[in-house]
Amino acid sequence: MRTIVYPLTKKGCQQAVTMALLTSLLAAPLGATTVSAQGSCLCTSEKTIQHEQSLSSKLAVGENRILSKQQIQMLWEGIDEDFSPANAVDAVQAALPKKEYETLFPMRLGSQQWHHFNKSKKDYNDQQGDYYSYENLIGAVRLVANIKYKVNYREGNPSAQEIFRLDKKGKTETLIVRSADYNSVEHKNKPIVSRIVDFGSFLNEGLEKDRKRDLAALLANLSHETGGGWDKAPGGELRWGLYWNENIAGRTGQNKSSFVDPASSKEFPGFPDKRYYGRGPIMLSWNFNYGLMSAIIYGDKNVLLKNPESVVADGKLGFATAILFWMTPQAPKPSAHDVMVGRWKPSADEIARGLHPAGFGVSIMVLNGLEANLDETNGAIKRRAGHYRDITSRMGIDVSAEKVDTLGMQPF
Numbered sequence: 001m002r003t004i005v006y007p008l009t010k011k012g013c014q015q016a017v018t019m020a021l022l023t024s025l026l027a028a029p030l031g032a033t034t035v036s037a038q039g040s041c042l043c044t045s046e047k048t049i050q051h052e053q054s055l056s057s058k059l060a061v062g063e064n065r066i067l068s069k070q071q072i073q074m075l076w077e078g079i080d081e082d083f084s085p086a087n088a089v090d091a092v093q094a095a096l097p098k099k100e101y102e103t104l105f106p107m108r109l110g111s112q113q114w115h116h117f118n119k120s121k122k123d124y125n126d127q128q129g130d131y132y133s134y135e136n137l138i139g140a141v142r143l144v145a146n147i148k149y150k151v152n153y154r155e156g157n158p159s160a161q162e163i164f165r166l167d168k169k170g171k172t173e174t175l176i177v178r179s180a181d182y183n184s185v186e187h188k189n190k191p192i193v194s195r196i197v198d199f200g201s202f203l204n205e206g207l208e209k210d211r212k213r214d215l216a217a218l219l220a221n222l223s224h225e226t227g228g229g230w231d232k233a234p235g236g237e238l239r240w241g242l243y244w245n246e247n248i249a250g251r252t253g254q255n256k257s258s259f260v261d262p263a264s265s266k267e268f269p270g271f272p273d274k275r276y277y278g279r280g281p282i283m284l285s286w287n288f289n290y291g292l293m294s295a296i297i298y299g300d301k302n303v304l305l306k307n308p309e310s311v312v313a314d315g316k317l318g319f320a321t322a323i324l325f326w327m328t329p330q331a332p333k334p335s336a337h338d339v340m341v342g343r344w345k346p347s348a349d350e351i352a353r354g355l356h357p358a359g360f361g362v363s364i365m366v367l368n369g370l371e372a373n374l375d376e377t378n379g380a381i382k383r384r385a386g387h388y389r390d391i392t393s394r395m396g397i398d399v400s401a402e403k404v405d406t407l408g409m410q411p412f
Helices: 020-025 046-055 070-074 085-095 098-104 111-117 134-144 208-226 246-253 286-300 302-306 315-327 338-343 347-350 361-368 377-395
Strands: 002-005 064-066 147-154 159-169 172-178 192-198
Touching: 002 064, 002 347, 070 147, 085 134, 085 208, 085 246, 098 134, 098 377, 134 315, 134 347, 147 286, 172 286, 208 315, 208 361, 208 377, 246 302, 286 315, 315 338
Parallel strands: 002 192
Antiparallel strands: 064 172, 147 159, 147 192, 159 172
């Protein structure tokens, strides 16, 4: 049995399809019409659906297959043209034009003002390109908008999972991860829960205000992670967002950790002499995050595991890892995107942990649970919230009533 959750589907399924409903759908006799979660009719049967699922599950990790339109509709809920790369780019440009972006981030890594400030510094690189350029942001949005993501996990155990990627243009499905226990004796007869994410939905769903808040929250959190300013910095501390693109202690070797988590090293093995410290705008860290982002982007977990340095070398790739991390739910946490656009509704347990109302404060908890229960007397929260107010103000959005700190919140 399979429960389907479509957290980012615009045309239907705002909430999970219940087990009872799905049971009734899959109990239809062979040859009957089965209704999809969107409400459109698919002239197929339980046998066909199970057959298609079994074909997917027989793929080895890294293997792919080209799907027909019917298979894409059944297994991936189709391809929504509203979530095309072109529409995704248009949405970003409408929310924050290039001129406004560059005004917000004049000291971004590789900008003209960055070069002017750093040219006398010891480690100055006169060949540094504009890593956080608006063009790289747009390129990343276009890149990820061609990808859909699906995780199947065993009910009651989100870590027993298999993850697929769909190249929308090439109509190609790839199995990118399967945990060792997904088909274990303990789990193989448990119901499967599916979650599908269309990365082309970034800034393409929800009210206009919420779409802008989503982009502002992403950039505000990135600006904190990469900020190079201080209280009396020229132009003000907030103008120094997007200044760094790697963890300094990791780069210099002050922190010599390889950042390989033993628990995930079988699925996402670290390579000799490679270190997975924070890189890019989200400060992507640990082998499992490099492996997962690599698998989503390339269909191959080893690309970034073998070459983690490429996240620093390519600004478009760096922004892509940040957007994917922002939009990908990682149980028990929702995606930060879902939190900002109003798709996520806190459970009773999450409310008891103080994880409400949905908004910028909760997005911080999604990204970094270590910053729980803090107000703006804490420097990290102050910077994140300061950037958020700054960006939304330039967008013409009033967030004065929104909870922007984590005071009273506990980790997911």
